Amino acid sequence: MKGRKINPKRFEIGQLKIILLILPLVIFMGMPIIFILNHAFKPMEELFAFPPTFFVKNATLENFSKLIKFSDSSGIPLSRYLFNSLIVTAVTVGLALLLTTMSAFALAKIKFKGRNMLAKINQVAIMFVSTAVLIPRYLVICKLGLIDNLLAHILPLVAMPVALFLVKQFVEQVPDSLLEAAYMDGATDLDIYLKVIMPMIRPAVATAAILVFQQVWTNMETSSYFFSDDSMKTLTFYMNTLVNANNTVAGQGMAAAASLIMFLPNLILFIILQNKVMNTMANSGIK
Amino acid sequence: MAEMTKKMTRKEKKELRERMKHLKSGKLEKRYARMGYIFMIPWFIGAAVFLAYPLGSSFWYALNNIRITPLGRIFNFVGHGNFTQILIEDPDFMIYLVDYLTSTVISVPIIVVFALLIAMMLNMKIKGKGFFRLIFFLPVIIVSGPILGMLNSQGAGSVSAIDTAALSGAIGSVLPELIAKPISDVFGNMITTLWYSGVQILIFLSGLQKIDKSMYEAAKIDGGSGWECFWKITLPNLRSMILLNTIYTVVFVSNNSDNPIIVLIKNSMFSGTKEKGYGYASAMAWLYSIVVLILVGLFALLLATRKDQYEKQVKRAIKARKKEKRNKKRIERRNRRNAKRIEQQRAKGRITSHTTKRDDY
Secondary structure (H helix, E strand, O other): OHHHHOOOOOOOHHHHHHHHHHHHHHHHHHHHHHHHHHHHOOOHHHHOOOOOOOOOOOOOOHHHHHHHHHHHHOOOOHHHHHHHHHHHHHHHHHHHHHHHHHHHHHHHHOOOOOHHHHHHHHHHHHHOOHHHHHHHHHHHHHHHOOOOOOHHHHHHHHOOHHHHHHHHHHHOOOOHHHHHHHHHOOOOHHHHHHHHHHHHOHHHHHHHHHHHHHHHHOOOHHHHHHOOOHHHOOHHHHHHHHHHHOOOOOHHHHHHHHHHHHHHHHHHHHHHHHHHHHHHHHOOOOO | OHHHHHHOOHHHHHHHHHHHHHOOOOHHHHHHHHHHHHHHHHHHHHHHHHHHHHHHHHHHHHOEEEEEEOOEEEEEEOOOHHHHHHHHHOOOHHHHHHHHHHHHHHHHHHHHHHHHHHHHHHHOOOOOHHHHHHHHHHHHHHHOOHHHHHHHHOOOOOOOOOOHHHHHHHHHHHOOHHHHHHHHHHHHOHHHHHHOOHHHHHHHHHHHHHOOHHHHHHHHHOOOOHHHHHHHHHHHHOHHHHHHHHHHHHHHHHOOOOOHHHHHHHHHHOOOOOOOOHHHHHHHHHHHHHHHHHHHHHHHHHHOOOOOHHHHHHHHHHHHHHHHHHHHHHHHHHHHHHHHHHHHHHHHOOOOOOOOOHHHO
């Protein structure tokens, strides 16, 4: 269990210089997060204070209660959007990870005709501006009859070229001799995929999971272009319309609260996954 | 095996190849390839329907002038008309493109080096590593999404502590305007630039932890300093990660929804004027992605993993041996030619034969 011992148990004097180096950068990078946290709890007069204050003085939950009240007044309850978002995100992340790791394994380790061409197609797809394929995508969705179907949220994002590229790069670093040893012992390709490749690239999978999650969670394009039924749209879209529709003085507080709500799931997911990302690395056996 | 192929003449080799054509590939190989297809199929279907088909049709759209009317889409084939119009007539595209290129070329190395430094610091033994890691990764979550726009509008994206105006003035006095402006722009958006480095830090960290610890120990025993260890062990081992990160950064910076070119494409897509519209936007997107592709290619060329030293030396030795052999053959041929000539001369009786003995010297 080498991997569990990444963090030293005690504080030592020798660590001081590293902490001194990192601390300014940490403050620098952490500022926006603190800002978001504080902003959501600011009462009205502090939101517009000049010069803008960083920390909240009289914290209130006023913004949140306003948000809830507003969403109650509209026809569709907030929970409906939340449900849509959760389902869509869970299914998309699961499917995308499965497809990505499978095809990354095939692209990196199995020899077959057209392998290089597929990898090149993927690379071109990474470079391409996604907004430019919006209308063809819409036509595809139309032809498949998926308008106003939750699948329209999921399918366009399942094949994600960036994630495939990332995972493929990691799979390539798994030594061939390891796979050969497994083949010698009678492992099938499926065994190799499940028992050799997957445990070894877990950090890459976790990274890809975070990437895909964030892409899906903050995605508004599908909601605004493929859906006309309001009850099928996602939470992100709703929050965004909320912010835009109330882009007045009174709406600012709600916007701040909404952005905190949108930000929290990402934070929680990363806290859960980050230990996986780092600790599996040390004992993965990749040399 | 190697000697066998050497002895074969060209004709024999050709025959062998002909014979090999009729042989089928082994069962194992076939099964292997089949598994490859099976693993690829799900992704391939998704990619074909939602990536490849839209990509292909957008290329077709780029060659057309498209107007969306109540009766449907009206296609009007214009060939390269959209492209020439963008390159020659569009007032914004070229300016944005040049801006984008300069700022990317400057900011990508900054992001990658910054990520490497942070990753190395996070890889050292300190307490509270998880917390630091969290802080450095979190911006990734913020960068994509509506929050960034809000923060930018409130001026959180620039460093107020560094006086940007003074800095750009100072840079401007040393360098010509053309170079100075992008540099000071990059400094002005320092926080946003550094926010982009979360994923890169993660990738570098995983690369760093894969490096064998015993290499550092061996280097230390031989008296290598930390500085030397960095250049001779860390960097060479991270080379593929650096390439990966650079490509990722370029792609991320280029396809960010805040990028002015993306905004331009989006605007012209939904613009109602006669010349613009969807075909025009597609053409613009294609031009832009070709530029990005070239940029990535340049970076990749710069950082491509070279073969390691041992292989290089083996190759060099083989080359030298071949050259030697060639020389030897040439000398032999020349000697033979000379001998023949001497024979001829002798036959004509121009050279009186005489022999030299070893003792004469």
